[in-house]
Structures are given as structure tokens and as C-alpha cells.
Amino acid sequence: MILFKKSSLLAGYLQKARNKGKSIGFVPTMGALHPGHISLVETSTRDNPLTVVSIFVNPTQFNDKKDFEKYPVTIEKDIELLVASGTEIVFLPDVGEVYPGGYDTYLPPYNLGYLETVLEGKYRPGHFQGVCRVMNRLLDIVQPNNLYMGQKDYQQCMVVQRLLNILHSTALLLPCPILREKDGLAMSSRNTRLGIAERKKAPAIFLTLNHIKKNIQPGGLSGLLDECTALLTANDFRVDYVSIADAQTLEPVTHWNGTRELVALIAAFQDEVRLIDNLLLNKYYRPGSSLDTNHG
Numbered sequence: 001m002i003l004f005k006k007s008s009l010l011a012g013y014l015q016k017a018r019n020k021g022k023s024i025g026f027v028p029t030m031g032a033l034h035p036g037h038i039s040l041v042e043t044s045t046r047d048n049p050l051t052v053v054s055i056f057v058n059p060t061q062f063n064d065k066k067d068f069e070k071y072p073v074t075i076e077k078d079i080e081l082l083v084a085s086g087t088e089i090v091f092l093p094d095v096g097e098v099y100p101g102g103y104d105t106y107l108p109p110y111n112l113g114y115l116e117t118v119l120e121g122k123y124r125p126g127h128f129q130g131v132c133r134v135m136n137r138l139l140d141i142v143q144p145n146n147l148y149m150g151q152k153d154y155q156q157c158m159v160v161q162r163l164l165n166i167l168h169s170t171a172l173l174l175p176c177p178i179l180r181e182k183d184g185l186a187m188s189s190r191n192t193r194l195g196i197a198e199r200k201k202a203p204a205i206f207l208t209l210n211h212i213k214k215n216i217q218p219g220g221l222s223g224l225l226d227e228c229t230a231l232l233t234a235n236d237f238r239v240d241y242v243s244i245a246d247a248q249t250l251e252p253v254t255h256w257n258g259t260r261e262l263v264a265l266i267a268a269f270q271d272e273v274r275l276i277d278n279l280l281l282n283k284y285y286r287p288g289s290s291l292d293t294n295h296g
Contacts, residue, residue: 006093014050018143028054029054031078032073033074040148053082055075056093058131059095059130061127072190098138114249115162119155119245139167139169139171146172151176152188154175178278186277191273193273201270205237209266209279210279211231212279213281216244216281220254240268246262247261247263250265261280262280263281264279266278
């Protein structure tokens with residue numbers, strides 16, 4: 001494995017590989033790696049002769065300074081996991097390398113349309129602008145053929161696809177399935193911050209998503225959403241949202257015609273830890289499929 005800290009050196013190395021006709025897979029992460037991340041690496045390694053994994057905790061996508069300060073940093077363990085997975089290249093830049101001159105100077109407005117007004121966009125104002133800022137920089141440095149992201153961040157995948165469209169990028173976004181613990185909790189770096197009691201209650205998010213999938217019927221959905229909020233509250237969650245939305249646009253669906261493709265999404269707190277999860281209700285992505293993010 002080769003570790004790069006300088007973007008210019010990484011870009012030069014990748015250009016030589018590109019000149020030899022090698023496709024490049026890219027897995028951007030913020031570290032605190034878990035098997036979900038490693039599954040992305042393994043998928044990229046299977047698809048491409050060269051895979052780059054970046055580890056960078058991006059300050060511009062945290063609208064809560066305390067959340068940024070508490071984000072777990074486990075570099076040594078991360079490197080061990082990547083070595084064991086057979087990762088070829090790791091990009092480990094500091095803030096100055098990603099944002100030369102200071103990240104406050106990188107403020108291009110990205111037109112994300114409707115996506116920035118709902119769900120994570122509504123509850124974390126400015127978050128997706130920060131995501132786009134760092135992804136723009138990383139894409140410029142790595143110039144991947146294929147980009148691998150976990151479907152747990154469903155809306156973020158849609159935002160990144162929108163960014164690729166804005167940039168006229170040729171990179172193909174490949175959303176990969178959520179990996180879960182045995183009790184159904186979606187794997188997440190934030191899970192390490194859960195106390196013992198909170199960890200026992202956290203799988204109620206997945207149980208609630210399954211409740212939606214098992215009980216959804218054509219017609220009005222407000223009663224089902226109220227049931228789900230009550231299920232989460234009974235497990236001591238503080239709920240930001242429970243939503244049933246169009247799987248392609250994230251437009252909230254309050255009355256279902258029985259055929260429209262839907263996704264259920266939840267964001268809720270266990271104590272101070274905010275967890276998100278989602279479940280496709282009647283749609284399944286295939287490798288290579290794209291997300292239509294032109295709504296709004």
C-alpha cells in the first residue's frame with residue numbers, strides 16, 4: 001500500500017496509471033472505518049485495477065462544531081484495516097492540502113435545488129454545500145472512473161450525483177448496499193459514540209423501517225408515519241424526521257398510488273448521537289444505476 005499526503009504527488013501517480021489504461025476506483029471516507037467501508041473498497045478493487053481510499057474529516061460539512069470535534073478519529077486502526085483489505089492507495093491529506101488558503105475561501109454556490117430543502121438539507125443547513133466543496137476538490141485530485149459510496153447516506157448519494165452532473169464529470173457513481181450489524185443497526189462511524197444502553201435501543205430505527213415496509217398500503221400514509229414516530233419515541237429516540245419519499249426525487253409522499261417507487265428515511269437521536277437510516281420499499285438499485293436528481 002502507498003500512502004500519499006500531498007495531492008500533487010497523488011495526482012502525478014494516478015496520471016501514470018491512467019496513461020497505462022487503468023481505471024481508477026475511488027472510495028472517499030472520513031475515517032473511523034468499519035466493515036461497511038471495507039465492503040466499498042472490496043467492490044472497487046473487484047471492479048478496477050487501482051483503488052484510492054481517502055481519509056479526511058471535512059470541516060465544511062459539519063453545521064455543528066461539537067459534532068465535528070467529537071467525530072471519531074482512528075487513523076492507525078483505519079490503516080490496518082486498509083492494509084488487510086489489500087487497498088493499493090490511501091490519500092491522507094490535512095485541511096491545508098484539501099483547501100489551500102483556508103477552507104473559508106472555497107465557497108462556490110452549488111445549485112442543488114430541491115435536495116437542499118428537505119430531510120438532511122432541512123435539518124443540517126449548509127451541510128450539503130460542504131459535501132460538494134470537499135467532493136469537488138477530491139474529484140479534481142483523483143479524477144476517478146468509478147466512485148463508490150454507501151447507500152446509508154441516501155440523500156448524500158443523490159447530492160453527489162447532482163454535483164457530478166453540474167461538473168459534467170465522467171465519473172460513474174455506484175451506490176452500494178447498506179451493511180448492518182446482526183441486530184439490524186446500520187454500520188456507522190457514529191455508532192462508536194453510543195453508550196451501552198443507547199446501543200441496545202438503536203436497532204429500533206431498522207425495526208421501524210421494516211414496520212413501514214410490512215404495513216404500507218396504497219392510500220394515505222400519515223397514520224403509518226405517526227405509528228413510526230411513536231415506535232421511535234418509545235425507544236427514547238428524539239426524532240428529526242420519519243419520511244416516506246419518492247425514491248428518485250425525495251419528494252415526500254403522503255398518498256401512495258401503489259406503484260410509485262418509494263424510500264423510507266429516518267433521522268433520530270439516541271442521547272447526543274444522531275443516527276440516520278433508510279430502506280427502499282419497492283425499488284432496488286443495480287450496480288451502475290444512476291440517481292435522477294434533476295427534480296427542482
